[in-house]
Amino acid sequence: MAQRALLLIAHGSRRAEANADLVTLAEMVRARQPADVVEIAYLELASPSIPEGAEQCVAHPDITEVRLVPYFLxxxxxxxEDLEEYRQQFTTRWPHIQFHVCAPLGLHPHVVDALLERANEGYRV
Amino acid sequence: MAQRALLLIAHGSRRAEANADLVTLAEMVRARQPADVVEIAYLELASPSIPEGAEQCVAHPDITEVRLVPYFLxxxxxxxEDLEEYRQQFTTRWPHIQFHVCAPLGLHPHVVDALLERANEGYRV
Structure with a gap:
């Protein structure tokens, strides 16, 4: 039984294709970390909301930890601020579960690699 | 002489630390692609603006191509839409230079790797 849930959180957009990326990302994460429960949520403009996503996480039996994973740079x-506020709310609401806010992607070396590949795509020296 | 310029573009934030990432990113890109001119710009809330960044790119002698590289997921x-509009404006203003909008980072496999590392940071199985 899964003990850990990852709640993948994107900003949310009015463009369906931007929101769809998070659904695809969740499938990729599930495939690579099958022991984890993986749910998604949007900060705004799309659903599920972050509280709804948290409810889906804690509805799984045996969950002891929920990690809020920002799909933000x-x-x-x-x-x-926003995710930290949610963390505090959730800790009050579900005191038997540990909530943790992960770091944004930021300047992770893999992100820099990805940016350089995008920058060079289709470029002929 | 450099012939290609990369204009790295972030959304821009009221938080200085969020904007500072783009400055650091530009230094990393310059170190890895020393043949390119590398400039930065923010879509909003910070300067230089995208037109200002484009001016800095084309001010370099011998530039024949400017790539708008979104630091967006x-x-x-x-x-x-916004970057494509800028591309059209710049093409009209500097017809002797090729402008190109690169793809956002999106679900590049390296981005997924970075997300999993962030999700697992400090986690003990």
């Missing part, structure tokens, strides 16, 4: 207000 | 409105 920057340590902007959303990650720095 | 999603194909949201900003990348899909």
């Amino acid at each position: 920057s340590p902007g207000r959303h990650v720095a | 999603s194909p949201g409105r900003h990348v899909a």
Whole structure:
């Protein structure tokens, strides 16, 4: 039984194709970490919301930890403040479960690699 | 002499630390692709603006191509529409230079790797 849930969180967009990326990302994460429960949520403009996503996580039996995983690049207000506020709310609501906010992607070396590949795509020296 | 310029573009934030990432990213890209001119710009809330960044790129002698490189995850409105509009403006203003909008980072496999590392940070099985 899974003990850990990952709640993947994107900003949310009015464009369906931007939101669809999070669904695809969740499938990729499930395939690579089958022991984890993986759910998704959007900060705004799309559903499920973050509280709805958290409910889906804790509805799984035996969950002891929920990790809020930002699919965000920057340590902007959303990650720095909004997710921390949610963490505190959830800790009060479900005191038997540990909630943790993960770091945004930021300048992770793999992100820099991805950016360079995008920058060079289709480029002929 | 450099012939290609990369204009790295972030959304821009009221938080200085979020904007600072783009400065650091530019240094990393310059170190890895020393043949390219590398400049930065913010879509909003910070400067230089995208037109200012484009001016800095074309001010370098011998530039024949400027690539607008989004430091964005999603194909949201900003990348899909705003950057394409800028590209058209710049093409009219500097017809002797080729402008190109690169793809957002999206679900590049390296981005998924980075997300999993962030999700697992500090986690003990």
